[in-house]
Amino acid sequence: xxxxxxVPAAGTGIRLGSRSDKPFVKLFGKPILAHTLLTLNKSExxxxxxxxxxxxxVKKAASLAKKYRLKKVRFIVKGGRKRxxxxxxxxxxxxxxxxxxxxDGARPFLSEDIIKRTFKAAKENGAAICAIPVTxxxxxxxxxxxxxxxxxxxxxxxxxxxxxxxxDIISKAYCSRRASDATDDASLVEALGYKVKIVRGSPxxxxxxxxxxxxxxxxxxxxxxxxxx
Numbered sequence: 001x002x003x004x005x006x007v008p009a010a011g012t013g014i015r016l017g018s019r020s021d022k023p024f025v026k027l028f029g030k031p032i033l034a035h036t037l038l039t040l041n042k043s044e045x046x047x048x049x050x051x052x053x054x055x056x057x058v059k060k061a062a063s064l065a066k067k068y069r070l071k072k073v074r075f076i077v078k079g080g081r082k083r084x085x086x087x088x089x090x091x092x093x094x095x096x097x098x099x100x101x102x103x104d105g106a107r108p109f110l111s112e113d114i115i116k117r118t119f120k121a122a123k124e125n126g127a128a129i130c131a132i133p134v135t136x137x138x139x140x141x142x143x144x145x146x147x148x149x150x151x152x153x154x155x156x157x158x159x160x161x162x163x164x165x166x167x168d169i170i171s172k173a174y175c176s177r178r179a180s181d182a183t184d185d186a187s188l189v190e191a192l193g194y195k196v197k198i199v200r201g202s203p204x205x206x207x208x209x210x211x212x213x214x215x216x217x218x219x220x221x222x223x224x225x226x227x228x229x
Contacts, residue, residue, distance in 0.1 A: 002047040003119060003164070004097040005040050006090040009033050009061075009105025010054045010079025017211050021057060023105045024064075025214070028221050032208055033061075034068050035108030041070045043112055045119045046101070048072050050093055052079040052086040084182060088174045099123070100170045102185045103162040106208045109220060114201060115162060121197040122164035129164070129186045130201035131157035159184050160201040169194055 009023040018025050023033035040046050049070070053061045055078045065073040075093045079086035087102055094100060099122055103110060114130050121128035134156040142148035163185045165173075173188035182188050186196045208217055 001098040001123065003045055003099045003101055004094050004167075005046050005049045005101040005103055005162075006052065006087055006094065007033075007036065007040070007049060007103055007105045008052045008079065008083050008086040008090070009036075010052055010057075010083075010086045011106060012054075015209055016214060021054060022208070023053065024057070024060065025208075027108065027208075027214070027217055030068075031064060032108050032217075033105045034064055036103070036105050036110065037065070037070050037073065038068060039108075039110050039112070040103065041068075041072045043115050045112075045115050046072060047097060048074045050074060050090040051076045051105075052090045053077075054079055082181070084174075087185065091171060091174055094167070097167055099164055100167050101162045101164040102170075104207055107161055107205055108208070108217065109202075109204045109206060110162065111202065111205075114199070114205065118162050118164050118199045121199050122166070125195065125197040126169055127163075127165045127186070127189050127194050128197040128199055129159055129184075130162060130199045130205070131159045132201045132203060132205075134158055157198060159186060160205050160207075165189060 011022040013020050013022045016022050024031045040049055049072045051061055051073055058076055061076045077089045077093050080089060118128050118130050134153045138151040138153050139147045140149040169189055173192055189196055208214055
């Protein structure tokens with residue numbers, strides 16, 4: 001079954017404190033986006049990749065794909081103001097694969113194991129995402145920052161990507177403009193009444209957003225190199 005991976009990578013470097021746009025910030029000599037795409041390009045499950053970047057970065061992204069020989073990158077489209085728009089623009093170029101996977105360009109520690117397990121669950125269920133259990137105690141906050149309720153954390157997970165769906169399901173979900181503020185794809189699918197399967201993700205599968213995230217990413221790479229040596 002064919003699997004097209006959409007990679008939204010239209011973020012800026014504002015929260016990261018960088019002058020460069022986040023996907024092109026260097027992480028051990030390579031742009032964050034390159035780390036992500038190299039894993040996807042190597043994956044046995046992924047058939048093709050569609051990259052969504054800021055309009056000014058289309059040529060830069062094309063050069064990156066050429067430099068790292070990312071043959072599965074078939075299209076590079078202009079991203080939108082919101083993540084929703086970036087993914088929707090990429091969907092319009094996806095054609096008719098059996099399944100569509102969405103993976104954040106700023107999650108460079110994706111593993112082949114997670115891809116395979118999430119894809120397997122999506123083939124069985126129609127929709128699947130990876131997530132990790134919440135370990136901190138959750139407090140629901142009311143007015144004036146007063147705790148209104150302490151939630152039972154065993155009922156909560158922290159969503160990650162990849163998120164994989166049958167093409168007809170995700171296409172239908174993205175036809176709804178009323179959901180344009182959604183921060184992940186599964187919530188759009190849930191809103192249509194579909195059940196989304198959870199697959200165990202990894203604490204290593206971090207999304208780089210802040211300077212602290214970038215430092216953690218460097219530490220993860222250093223640790224991996226030490227283990228290999």
